Amino acid sequence: MGKIIMLVIVLLAGMGQGMQAAVNGTLGKRIGSIEGAFVSFFTGTVMLLVIMLIWGNGSLSTVWQVPKWNLIGGILGAIYVFIVILAVPKIGVTSAITAVIIGQLMMSVIIDHNGWFGNEAIHFTYKKMIGLVLLLAGLYFVFSDKH
Template sequence: MKFLYILLALLGGMMAGIQAPINGSLGKKIGSVEGAFTSFFIGTLFLTFFVLFFGKGQIAHLFQVPKWNLLGGLLGALFVTFVILCVPNVGVALTIFAAIVGQMVISIIIDHFGLFGVEKIPMNASRLLGLGLMLAALFFIYRGSVSS
């Protein structure tokens, strides 16, 4: 069953990779913040339909969750805005890989300390080496992206 979730995460990552140049192009045509707004508006329309027809009726519990649980939307909006700003300036590959490295850095910190209620997974040599290799890869992708 874990394999299915890994495939879903892989598919989600591929969607983010496709979303970046689409949103970058949109942002160049209508403005970065306007592009982010449009992207989230279309997403909101889709999710509204999805909740109405496939939701489990738990939306009323929204007012009972800790307020920090509501930051995900803000963080998602900032992420999309940052990607829209970066893609036209540094390219899709460098933008997405830098974002992934950023996600890995914060994810390892979150795991290590068990932040936000997740299970603690301590830092170890394998995780540190993997992160170091990703940082090295980011450097080489950056170098390969710089005009000669």
């Protein structure tokens, strides 16, 4: 798959995360935050089961052979969904997603710089620092506009 097509797919996935935050925030207000996170993950699990049964070509049984730290992704995802469900009704979708994106980028530069989790080290530069500072300034303006 071409890099441009992959970039567009990832952009669409990001748009989906924005929708997910809004939908889950409303769900959490109606049924409870933890319950909303559970329902979100349960319906997502069912959908992934169907997709796996139709298109899966890996080996699910080998999950027991991977390093245990490879399994924390689901835990981190559940924590993310729960926190967004809590945050969206209080600070709005835009502020929540802006903060999420900045948090993702901050952790990403740390992971890249150190080459953690089997990734090639990509060093932190002053340009990246300026970009993060500008993003934090953007969060300030996005958040302060609502409050």
